[in-house]
Amino acid sequence: MYRYDYIDRAFVEDRAAEFRGQVARRLAGEITEDQFKPLRLMNGLYLQLHAYMLRVSIPYGTLTPNQLRKLAWIARTYDKGYGHFTTRQNIQFHWIKLKDVPDILGHLADVEMHALQTSGNCIRNVTSDPRAGASADEIEDPRIWSEIIRQWAAIHPEFSFLPRKFKIAVTATAHDRTAARLHDIGLLMRKGRDGGVGFEVIVGGGMGRTPYVGPTIRDVLPAEHLLSYLEAVLRVYNRHGRRDNIYKARIKILVAQLGAEEFARQVEAEWAQIDHPAIDAPQAEVDRVRAAFAPPAFEAVTGRSDAFEAAKAASSSLARFARNNVHLHKQPGYAIVDISLKAPGETPGDATAEQMELVADLAERFSLGELRVTHEQNLVLPHVKLDDVAAVHAALAGAGLASANINLVSDIIACPGLDYCALANARAIPIAQDIALRFAAADQAENIGELKIKISGCINACGHHHVGHIGILGVDKKGEEFYQLSLGGSAAEDAEVGKILGPAIPADKVTDAVDHLVGVYLRERHAGERFIDTYRRVGLVPFKEAVYAEAH
Amino acid sequence: MPKLIKLHDGHAAFANDAYMTVTDEDATPASGGVILPLARYRIEGAALLDEGRNVGVLLQPDEAIEELSDDLTRLSVVALSFPKFRDGRAYTSARLLRERFGFGGEIRAVGDVLREQASFFIRCGFDAFEPADGSTPEQWMAAANRFRHVYQRGADDRKPAFVERIS
Numbered sequence: 001m002y003r004y005d006y007i008d009r010a011f012v013e014d015r016a017a018e019f020r021g022q023v024a025r026r027l028a029g030e031i032t033e034d035q036f037k038p039l040r041l042m043n044g045l046y047l048q049l050h051a052y053m054l055r056v057s058i059p060y061g062t063l064t065p066n067q068l069r070k071l072a073w074i075a076r077t078y079d080k081g082y083g084h085f086t087t088r089q090n091i092q093f094h095w096i097k098l099k100d101v102p103d104i105l106g107h108l109a110d111v112e113m114h115a116l117q118t119s120g121n122c123i124r125n126v127t128s129d130p131r132a133g134a135s136a137d138e139i140e141d142p143r144i145w146s147e148i149i150r151q152w153a154a155i156h157p158e159f160s161f162l163p164r165k166f167k168i169a170v171t172a173t174a175h176d177r178t179a180a181r182l183h184d185i186g187l188l189m190r191k192g193r194d195g196g197v198g199f200e201v202i203v204g205g206g207m208g209r210t211p212y213v214g215p216t217i218r219d220v221l222p223a224e225h226l227l228s229y230l231e232a233v234l235r236v237y238n239r240h241g242r243r244d245n246i247y248k249a250r251i252k253i254l255v256a257q258l259g260a261e262e263f264a265r266q267v268e269a270e271w272a273q274i275d276h277p278a279i280d281a282p283q284a285e286v287d288r289v290r291a292a293f294a295p296p297a298f299e300a301v302t303g304r305s306d307a308f309e310a311a312k313a314a315s316s317s318l319a320r321f322a323r324n325n326v327h328l329h330k331q332p333g334y335a336i337v338d339i340s341l342k343a344p345g346e347t348p349g350d351a352t353a354e355q356m357e358l359v360a361d362l363a364e365r366f367s368l369g370e371l372r373v374t375h376e377q378n379l380v381l382p383h384v385k386l387d388d389v390a391a392v393h394a395a396l397a398g399a400g401l402a403s404a405n406i407n408l409v410s411d412i413i414a415c416p417g418l419d420y421c422a423l424a425n426a427r428a429i430p431i432a433q434d435i436a437l438r439f440a441a442a443d444q445a446e447n448i449g450e451l452k453i454k455i456s457g458c459i460n461a462c463g464h465h466h467v468g469h470i471g472i473l474g475v476d477k478k479g480e481e482f483y484q485l486s487l488g489g490s491a492a493e494d495a496e497v498g499k500i501l502g503p504a505i506p507a508d509k510v511t512d513a514v515d516h517l518v519g520v521y522l523r524e525r526h527a528g529e530r531f532i533d534t535y536r537r538v539g540l541v542p543f544k545e546a547v548y549a550e551a552h
Numbered sequence: 553m554p555k556l557i558k559l560h561d562g563h564a565a566f567a568n569d570a571y572m573t574v575t576d577e578d579a580t581p582a583s584g585g586v587i588l589p590l591a592r593y594r595i596e597g598a599a600l601l602d603e604g605r606n607v608g609v610l611l612q613p614d615e616a617i618e619e620l621s622d623d624l625t626r627l628s629v630v631a632l633s634f635p636k637f638r639d640g641r642a643y644t645s646a647r648l649l650r651e652r653f654g655f656g657g658e659i660r661a662v663g664d665v666l667r668e669q670a671s672f673f674i675r676c677g678f679d680a681f682e683p684a685d686g687s688t689p690e691q692w693m694a695a696a697n698r699f700r701h702v703y704q705r706g707a708d709d710r711k712p713a714f715v716e717r718i719s
Contacts, residue, residue: 007701007713014699022668038638039668121638151713155699157675157706158647161640227704238644239616273652278705285714 001062001370002147002292004112011154012109015116019043020102027099042160044118045101049422052096055118056108060128060146060170061089061373065360068371070111072356078104083356085341085349087413087464088167089127089373090118094420116154121162123153123234127169127178130372133295134382135173136330139189140197141293142172145226148281148289152227159234163241164249166234170199174493179375181205181213181495182467184251185233190220197223203233203263204255207461211497212252215260217267224286228279232271236263296368296383301333305386312390320442321393321404335386337367339379339396340403340411344436347429348414349377358399366392376413378406409451409518410436413464417457417474418481424457426474426481426507431455434511439518448518451531454489467491469532470517471498472510481507487517487543488535499540502548516546554665554682557689558658559674564689564696567680571608571629573662587631587660590615593623601626610662613641617648624655632678634663643676650677650707670696677707 004012019039026036040046044055056071063071071091075083078100079093086092096104108114117124128146132138149168153159159166169178172189180186186202198220205214221229237251255263281289312319327336339359342348351359359379363371366388367381374380384392396402405411412435415421417428432455439445454468458475465471467489475482482504489498505513518531520543525534535543558567571585580586580596585606588597593609600607608629609620620630630649632642642661649655660680661673667687674696683692703713711719 005717007716010700011703014701018698035666121640151703154703155671156704157672157702158643159640160672161638161643235644239641243639243641275651281714282718284718288717 001064002143002289008112008151009109012112012114012116013106015043015114016102016105016109019105023098023102038120040101041120042117042122043101043105044115045096045098046119047422048094048420049418050420051094052098052101053092053094053420054096054101054104054115055086055090055092056113056115057118057125058089058091058113058373059150060126060132060143061130061375062132062143063363063371063373064111065364065369065371067111067113068356068360068363070107070113072353072360074104074107075356076353082350082352084347084416085351085373085377085379087375087377087415087462088125089130089375090125091373092416094416119165120160121164121166122160123156123162123166123168125167126150126153127167127183127375129171129173129177130374130380131177131327131336131382132172132372133293133370134329134331134334134336136328137174138172138330139191140172140290142170142187142189144286144290144293145187145189145199145223146170147292148226148286149230152230152281156234158231159238162234162238163243164246164251166237166251168230176491176493176495177374179464179467179491179495181493182207182211182464182491183214185230186214187226189223192220192222199223199226201229201233203267204252204260205495206250206252207464207466208250209247209459209461210250210253210256211461211466212256213495213497214252215255217255217260217264224283225276225280227281228274228276229267229271231279232267232274235270236266240266295331296370298331298334298368298383299385301385301387303332305333305389308386308389315390317397317402317404318390318393320446321402322389324404324408324446325406326389329383331383333386335384335389337381337384337389337392338374338406339381339401340405341378341401342405342411342436343400343403344405344410344440345433346400348412348432351379355399355401358395359401362392362395376411378411404442405445407450407452408445409439409448409453409514410445412436412453412455413468414455415457415462417455417463421457421462423460424474425459425476426457426483428455428457428463428472428474431472431474431483431507431510435514438511438515448522449530451518451521452491453514464491465489466497467495468498469530469535470514473504475504477504483507483510485510485513485517485547487540488532490532501540501544505547513547516549517543520546554684554686556660557681557683557687557692559679559681564693566689570606573610573631585628587629590619597623608658608660611642611645613639613645617645617653621653624649624653624657627655627657629658629660629680630655631660631662634661634665637664637666637669643672646673646676646678647707667691667695671699675702675706675708675710 456463486498587608
């Protein structure tokens with residue numbers, strides 16, 4: 001894993017010191033809230049319905065045990081004892097006092113963390129595959145290039161006042177776990193013909209009120225030119241992206257208006273004029289970062305664990321956990337273990353300080369000191385020996401963290417919604433809780449299989465409703481919370497924006513509607529089909545009929 | 553009028569403004585340096601330059617820096633306007649002036665120009681500022697130098713981290 005050197009350390013210390021000065025000026029009344037707003041936003045500090053919210057960056061979703069312990073300590077010391085993991089692999093604290101923020105940034109800097117660029121119209125946290133370094137089919141660890149991008153983007157002199165926020169995702173396997181095609185830039189690692197590493201460059205995907213699956217503007221970009229190429233994309237956007245209308249300011253609108261071909265032409269023309277060696281990370285730097293992500297010291301063990309097999313045979317709950325939360329690792333005898341933060345009835349993505357500390361301990365003891373955050377708001381122990389899975393499961397079960405529901409109906413993405421967010425039209429969390437409780441029976445949930453439900457409390461789509469197999473969008477209808485359902489979205493390599501099912505329905509009908517949708521799927525499915533597969537085969541009509549039958 | 557701060561060899565100081573910025577309504581002064589909006593420069597610029605006057609151009613964010621590519625050798629100032637501090641287009645213009653067109657004259661930030669942006673300005677090649685927040689040169693440079701290290705190459709001479717690490 002990448003560790004800070006003297007430069008990185010000085011950088012986050014300087015950032016914390018800078019914000020301490022800015023907060024002091026605000027608290028002394030030397031600057032107004034209007035003047036302060038852009039300064040706090042650059043440090044991830046939002047003013048929400050009830051309090052300040054601090055969003056802490058977790059670059060490419062990778063954490064050390066000590067970093068997670070520090071987040072737990074911050075939750076306990078400065079918040080109400082919990083934190084909320086987000087759809088961009090970050091963590092939010094929702095009950096923060098302004099006067100504490102400089103100290104919090106100082107504590108984060110102590111463990112090589114920051115809240116830099118987690119808000120504002122700048123390049124946001126780079127997201128990546130939560131299984132990086134553990135997947136058998138990955139070309140190379142995508143965090144190498146994510147870290148190179150993280151540094152390049154940090155207080156970029158030219159691209160810190162963009163028309164709108166800017167999000168980059170990097171992935172290196174055929175199966176996309178980063179929603180790359182729904183980012184401002186998605187980078188899919190490809191092996192070039194010469195054996196070198198390159199990227200397929202996707203620009204202009206996004207959600208919000210105008211969702212787009214991003215087009216590819218370059219099939220293979222040699223990785224060594226990544227930064228100069230990104231600089232060209234950002235420069236075209238900074239110059240030509242719309243600034244007159246906040247809803248049309250994302251790069252997806254520029255790409256859609258110009259057309260992908262013309263946009264690509266402008267980028268290539270700009271790139272041709274950039275002094276590549278001045279901008280691109282030199283080989284020595286790439287080598288330095290690559291070395292930091294060298295595989296951890298795996299033990300040589302056999303691919304089969306008799307202890308694990310025996311434990312599964314003895315415990316149906318462990319067997320269920322193994323079926324749903326334990327995944328194949330590239331290293332024989334190891335597994336990737338997903339920790340669900342979606343216990344039915346709980347807030348999706350929330351973890352208490354005690355839960356964070358337990359997971360940190362497990363990562364230290366059983367996962368070679370590594371853990372990850374997923375954009376689906378769960379945690380991952382990426383390197384667990386099969387021999388240790390039963391012990392990990394038992395420890396998780398004792399902390400309410402053993403929900404065996406990864407990718408199942410209750411593994412719901414939800415934004416904070418109207419319970420916290422000033423932008424929301426409707427609540428998202430109670431809807432998620434209600435659906436999860438309806439489908440809490442584990443056998444039933446497993447029988448239903450992979451089903452991705454995503455809920456947003458407003459059209460900004462932080463809950464990714466556009467790309468849910470079932471998407472749920474909160475809308476305000478004359479002061480009442482209504483919900484618009486959509487079907488058939490996907491955030492994976494087969495990315496697609498879902499289709500609206502019909503008129504919005506009241507809050508108390510949403511879970512019934514999901515029940516009807518699941519009923520149609522169970523009735524119509526062919527052997528081996530997931531919900532999304534059946535939908536793609538039979539189309540919207542039978543689902544629509546089932547949900548709106550009562551109204552006819 | 554905001555006081556002009558100029559940067560010279562890494563030091564900032566108040567400076568007398570040797571230029572009159574002429575708006576669309578003003579008459580052009582009979583003598584001294586002038587900074588003209590692009591449209592007026594197109595009409596009056598050549599004559600003023602022929603008189604031996606020092607001439608600068610004021611560009612709005614939606615006016616492409618390439619518009620001036622044939623004029624830069626004769627211009628002593630390019631002023632880039634920030635109608636709002638959030639509008640970051642002029643940072644690109646400044647970098648292109650320095651890095652692509654090799655412009656060696658003054659690049660001046662005017663408009664909603666705030667101390668918190670000082671390092672962005674300097675890193676993109678600006679060397680003259682009209683702070684709207686009344687900053688002194690000392691305050692300006694303290695803000696500009698808050699960070700001991702930078703991560704990427706700009707139009708200034710700071711070394712990016714990847715160069716510092718191997719030197």
